[in-house]
Amino acid sequence: MAEDVVDLCAALLRFDTTNHGGGTAAGEREAAEFVATHLDDLGVPACVLEPAPRRSNVLARVPGSEPGLPALLVQAHLDVVPADPAEWSVPPFAGVERDGFLWGRGAVDMKDMVAMVLSVIGGWSREGRRPRRDIVLAFVADEEDKGDYGANWLVEHQRDYFTGVTAAISESGGFSHRVGERRLYPIGTAERGSSHLRLTARGRAGHGSRRNTDNAVVHLVGALGRIAALDHPVRLTATVRAFLERTGEALGVEVDLADVDGTLARLGPAAALAESTVRNSTTPTVLNAGYKVNVIPGTATAEVDVRTLPGTVDELLASLDAVLGPHVTREFLEDQPPVQAPIDSPWFDAMADALRGEDPDAIVVPYCMGGGTDAKAFTRLGIDCYGFAPLSLPEGYDYRAMAHGVDERVPVEGLRFGARVLDRFLSS
Missing domain, CATH: 3.30.70.360 (Alpha-Beta Plaits)
Structure with missing residues (x-):
């Protein structure tokens, strides 16, 4: 049984779970069975649910030492978007490790998160540790289309499974973003x-x-x-306002909320985290x-x-x-x-503490995702959803070009960093 987060991620990348949209997909079954079997072997009973043939979802629960605490949901999708092998430097479903990176479709979107979670639970099993609160796991199908066979279906047909869950984490947050010598770590607290x-x-x-x-x-x-000619006005949400103010303060940049475009220009590389979400x-x-x-x-x-x-x-x-x-x-x-979660909350603080535990110089800020995730489904259950799939990224690595891009890859050491951060957060 694979134990190292890199080996786990490589194994997951070798399952072709391509989602072509419109209800047609290679199917998530083999990847789901791999995840469920791995959890079972670690002493965490898992069930595989299929709303349609081969469209598989995995549900499991890790009991906490203080069951009276609100539960936390960790949700991640198993499907990936198509990849044309003719465009890639390596076969997209080979799970190749090269030049310090693990290459493959889904490396950052988002089989890396699945591997990190399995790695953390494996560590708990070997060391006899338990989290404080119940951790509910949902590894789902169909996020890359409409979620009809995944998160939306679970919310409509398995909602009792999520009773007691008050917060959730998933993709698109907690990664390092370099601004000169500084490292920002944006945590997703909203999405358009x-x-x-x-x-x-x-x-x-x-x-x-x-x-x-x-x-x-x-x-x-x-x-x-x-x-195309519409000039959409600036509309600052609580998350984007907080991002601008906190990032500006950390970087020593003047923030003028009456001139958002000028503020973004002064933020330099940090502007990429907000420029698509001010309008x-x-x-x-x-x-x-x-x-x-x-x-x-x-x-x-x-x-x-x-x-x-x-x-x-x-x-x-x-x-x-x-x-x-x-x-x-x-x-x-x-x-x-749109989705919004509280910025000033114990959940956000715990994520920030976990990041700073591995990188003491981390500048942790909230941010709004420009795209969408399965948070839109789970929010309907009254769950506060955060983007928190931590990674440490090397200089020159374009994280935002990886998801759905050619030659998608994730840094090996970044994966290990992320697993350590998740262990700190989920354990606490």
């Missing part, structure tokens, strides 16, 4: 909402050679041009129209990736409706609200 839209333009079908002032393609392109965004991503070059279609569609900050959804949709025009309608493909 996902209000993905399909736009449909309607017009008069006809021959491409004839004059047509009611062309659905033209209507759609016009609407998309106006959407809403509306990004056209998919176009579909026509079937033959000499035929004007009667309809044309587009999909728009819309990300919303807390308290701004109605404002954003009103601004979109104002520029769609009379021939274009919208419908939701997905509508998940």
Whole structure:
């Protein structure tokens, strides 16, 4: 049985759990069975649940020494996005260790977290240790699509399993971010909402050679041009405000909340952690129209990736409706609200303490994630969800380019650092 966090992560990377979306995937079953068997061998009974064939989720609970304390959920997804082997330097599902990194699809999104958690529990088992509070584990399917076979399904059909859980940790936080000689560690305390839209333009079908002032393609392109030109105003959430103030103070940078763009410019590399979350965004991503070059279609569609900050959804949709025009309608493909967790809380403080226990110079700040995670599902159970999958990252390593990117890889020593931090946090 693998015990080292690097060996565990390599083993997980060798399972092809590609999620192609639309309900089709290679399936998470083998990876889920690996995780469940590993937990069983450590004395932690685990169950595998499948809402559909091969779409597997693992649930388990590690009993704490003080069962009266609120429980903590650790949730991580087993599926990954597709990887084209022709684009990669190594086979994406080989779990290759090279140049101090472990390479493979899912190395940072997010089989590294699964491996770190299994490693921590393995250490507890060998040393006869227990956490103070119950630790509920959920290793889930389908995060890279809509979560219908994963977190959303668990929340709807297995909600009693999470009774007593008040907080959760998962991906996209706790990693080191270098600013000169300083190391920021952003902990995710919020994430923007996902209000993905399909736009449909309607017009008069006809021959491409004839004059047509009611062309659905033209209507759609016009609407998309106006959407692209929208100037979304700055809207500071509690998390982003705290990030700017605390990061500015730590770096000795003037923070002017009346001039957020100027403040971001002064923050240098630290600005990358906030520049996408001071505003809403509306990004056209998919176009579909026509079937033959000499035929004007009667309809044309587009999909728009819309990300919303807390308290701004109605404002954003009103601004979109104002520029769609009379021939274009919208419908939701997905509508998940923003997520917020308390910044000034014992949970945040404990995460910060765990980071500083391994890196005394750590500057720990809250931040808002620009994208979305399964926190949107578990928040519906009243659970405060944090992004905390700690890693120590070397200089020059572009963490934000790794998830969903080519040659995804995670530093070996960074994994070991993360496992130690998680052990400190989960034990306490």
